[in-house]
Amino acid sequence: MSAPRNPSEVARETLLQLAQRRVTPTPDNYRKLYHEIAGTRTDDDVPSEGFLRRLSRRLPRDAAERQRTARELDQALNAGNLKAADDALGRYLDGLKAVDPPAWNELIASLLRSWEGRQQGWTIARKRESLERVLNASEPSALYNRLQGLLRGWNQAPVEAMPAPERANSASNPAWAETAVSAATDTESIKLAGFPPANGNHELIEGLRKLLLSALRDVVPSFLGGHPELADESKRLADEIAHTLEPRQLERIGSHIRRLAHRLEMITADDAEVRAGLLELLRLLLRNIDELVLDDNWLAGQIEMLRELVDAPLNPRTLDDAGRRLKDLIYKQSQLKHNLVEAQRHLRTMLAGFVDQLARFSETTGTYHDRISSCAQRISEANDIGAIGLVLDEVMRETRCVQDEAQRSRNELIATRKQAQASEERIAKLQEELDEASRMMRHDQLTGTLNRRGLEEMFETESARAQRRGTTLALALLDIDNFKKLNDTFGHKVGDEALIHLAHVVRQHLRPQDVLARYGGEEFVILLPETDKADAYTALTRLQRELTREFFMADNQKIVITFSAGVTPLGFDEPLQSALERADGAMYQAKQAGRNRVVIAELR
Numbered sequence: 265m266s267a268p269r270n271p272s273e274v275a276r277e278t279l280l281q282l283a284q285r286r287v288t289p290t291p292d293n294y295r296k297l298y299h300e301i302a303g304t305r306t307d308d309d310v311p312s313e314g315f316l317r318r319l320s321r322r323l324p325r326d327a328a329e330r331q332r333t334a335r336e337l338d339q340a341l342n343a344g345n346l347k348a349a350d351d352a353l354g355r356y357l358d359g360l361k362a363v364d365p366p367a368w369n370e371l372i373a374s375l376l377r378s379w380e381g382r383q384q385g386w387t388i389a390r391k392r393e394s395l396e397r398v399l400n401a402s403e404p405s406a407l408y409n410r411l412q413g414l415l416r417g418w419n420q421a422p423v424e425a426m427p428a429p430e431r432a433n434s435a436s437n438p439a440w441a442e443t444a445v446s447a448a449t450d451t452e453s454i455k456l457a458g459f460p461p462a463n464g465n466h467e468l469i470e471g472l473r474k475l476l477l478s479a480l481r482d483v484v485p486s487f488l489g490g491h492p493e494l495a496d497e498s499k500r501l502a503d504e505i506a507h508t509l510e511p512r513q514l515e516r517i518g519s520h521i522r523r524l525a526h527r528l529e530m531i532t533a534d535d536a537e538v539r540a541g542l543l544e545l546l547r548l549l550l551r552n553i554d555e556l557v558l559d560d561n562w563l564a565g566q567i568e569m570l571r572e573l574v575d576a577p578l579n580p581r582t583l584d585d586a587g588r589r590l591k592d593l594i595y596k597q598s599q600l601k602h603n604l605v606e607a608q609r610h611l612r613t614m615l616a617g618f619v620d621q622l623a624r625f626s627e628t629t630g631t632y633h634d635r636i637s638s639c640a641q642r643i644s645e646a647n648d649i650g651a652i653g654l655v656l657d658e659v660m661r662e663t664r665c666v667q668d669e670a671q672r673s674r675n676e677l678i679a680t681r682k683q684a685q686a687s688e689e690r691i692a693k694l695q696e697e698l699d700e701a702s703r704m705m706r707h708d709q710l711t712g713t714l715n716r717r718g719l720e721e722m723f724e725t726e727s728a729r730a731q732r733r734g735t736t737l738a739l740a741l742l743d744i745d746n747f748k749k750l751n752d753t754f755g756h757k758v759g760d761e762a763l764i765h766l767a768h769v770v771r772q773h774l775r776p777q778d779v780l781a782r783y784g785g786e787e788f789v790i791l792l793p794e795t796d797k798a799d800a801y802t803a804l805t806r807l808q809r810e811l812t813r814e815f816f817m818a819d820n821q822k823i824v825i826t827f828s829a830g831v832t833p834l835g836f837d838e839p840l841q842s843a844l845e846r847a848d849g850a851m852y853q854a855k856q857a858g859r860n861r862v863v864i865a866e867l868r
């Protein structure tokens with residue numbers, strides 16, 4: 265009998281063979297036999313889609329590599345390619361394997377070699393200073409990498425010129441420069457300025473010349489924003505090479521380029537050092553502030569966030585974020601300081617008033633005391649009851665006076681205490697309002713996503729970044745379907761919870777760099793950096809699927825929230841409002857087409 269071809273034939277044959285071979289018909293035996301008959305391998309088996317999806321949702325995406333492989337897994341799942349998804353999962357898991365322990369022996373040997381070597385700009389004292397800094401400042405876990413960085417810094421500096429006899433044996437010139445010089449002597453007969461070469465390498469040399477030209481004219485100056493004189497020098501060299509390049513000029517140009525390269529290396533090393541120094545200063549500052557504001561949760565939280573940011577590898581996006589957070593922090597501190605000074609001034613004034621009152625009171629009681637003593641004297645000397653009566657009247661008057669004064673002081677004391685309490689409450693309330701205000705500045709209170717203002721800020725940043733880098737940026741506008749009905753059926757509070765649920769699910773399934781904002785009511789906007797319209801469409805449909813999976817509970821009922829969305833790519837320098845209008849039009853089409861769908865709005 266010929267081998268079964270289609271799956272149902274294979275299945276039938278498998279059942280037959282199970283019976284004929286008298287094998288117990290367990291699922292495992294069935295699968296093995298099925299593969300044997302079909303000629304496939306059992307390791308072609310891949311986990312089920314549901315399993316892979318559940319796993320994918322739980323995979324941490326806390327590092328770039330993990331994010332990338334997890335995204336590949338999602339993409340393969342979305343494309344229905346389970347084998348590719350399984351492979352992506354394999355790659356993700358491979359990435360978790362423990363890395364080799366650092367090779368300390370090699371590192372120490374290289375450090376010793378470089379310590380004894382002679383690099384321009386690196387005296388022994390400077391080496392010692394930088395080594396001490398690394399040793400003092402580094403966490404044990406980061407020490408290996410930082411020492412490697414230090415070593416790179418030393419070795420990137422050109423080797424220091426040695427006395428003539430030594431130079432003969434050394435490889436002090438960069439290899440490319442040596443080659444250039446020897447090429448000049450070897451090709452003395454080649455006329456680069458327009459004459460055909462004798463050995464036919466003309467095209468190659470011409471190509472290299474153009475590359476060198478563009479490196480000196482365009483690439484090098486673009487890195488030298490802060491050093492215009494060096495950028496000019498690089499362009500001058502490019503001009504020289506552009507006009508004529510004769511073999512006998514090569515040596516001079518070669519040494520010119522070597523000098524420029526050396527200065528560039530110095531600048532790069534200095535920049536790296538300045539960057540590391542600044543980061544270290546920032547860490548120190550954060551540690552200090554942290555200790556000073558132990559009692560202030562809000563500040564401590566911000567500082568913790570900042571510290572995490574500066575400890576992770578820096579990139580423009582994380583720096584932006586750090587900058588914004590620091591601005592919030594400074595704003596809050598300045599506000600608090602101002603209010604605190606105000607409150608202290610107020611308390612001081614009250615205290616001064618109270619002290620005055622006390623002084624007046626003690627003056628009154630002092631006078632009272634004198635008068636009563638004099639009355640007692642007069643009573644003891646009095647001969648008749650009439651005279652005593654007069655003195656007693658005076659005693660009564662004086663006592664009433666003191667009583668009145670005491671009452672007044674007591675009232676003032678009570679009023680002062682009340683005022684002090686009111687000030688204290690005002691300070692506490694102000695602090696609360698400040699916390700809230702700084703949170704509210706950019707966030708929506710209900711869902712915790714960005715609000716319109718936050719969106720506008722992020723849009724400015726992302727759109728500028730996309731233009732600078734020439735990358736794509738997509739925008740999506742999504743609107744919950746039949747939200748009014750949900751509100752009417754379950755009440756406004758449940759409607760609010762549904763908004764929170766949606767924001768939570770969407771946030772969980774977006775990439776960290778994507779921006780989610782509540783645009784108003786039941787409308788949300790998503791900015792997707794480095795994403796074209798097709799990928800934005802895929803991302804939005806994936807969110808729709810996740811929402812149907814992670815349903816929302818209202819009154820013990822499972823409610824599936826759906827949304828309609830419009831996605832659109834951003835045009836060059838396009839304002840937010842115009843992209844929003846386009847996305848809104850597409851979202852309206854999605855509603856018209858029956859809801860729970862995504863429509864792409866092309867760039868006009």
Ligand SMILES: Nc1nc2c(ncn2[C@@H]2O[C@H](COP(=O)(O)OP(=O)(O)OP(=O)(O)O)[C@@H](O)[C@H]2O)c(=O)[nH]1
Pocket residue numbers: 743744745746747748749751755756757758759760763784785786855859
């Ligand atoms: N619970 C709650 N409801 C809100 C909020 N903001 C807006 N809404 C309600 O959202 C509903 C939006 O209704 P519509 O604009 O008619 O839209 P819809 O019912 O979702 O219908 P389609 O958009 O056509 O699917 C209104 O009833 C608003 O009162 C909010 O913050 N909380």
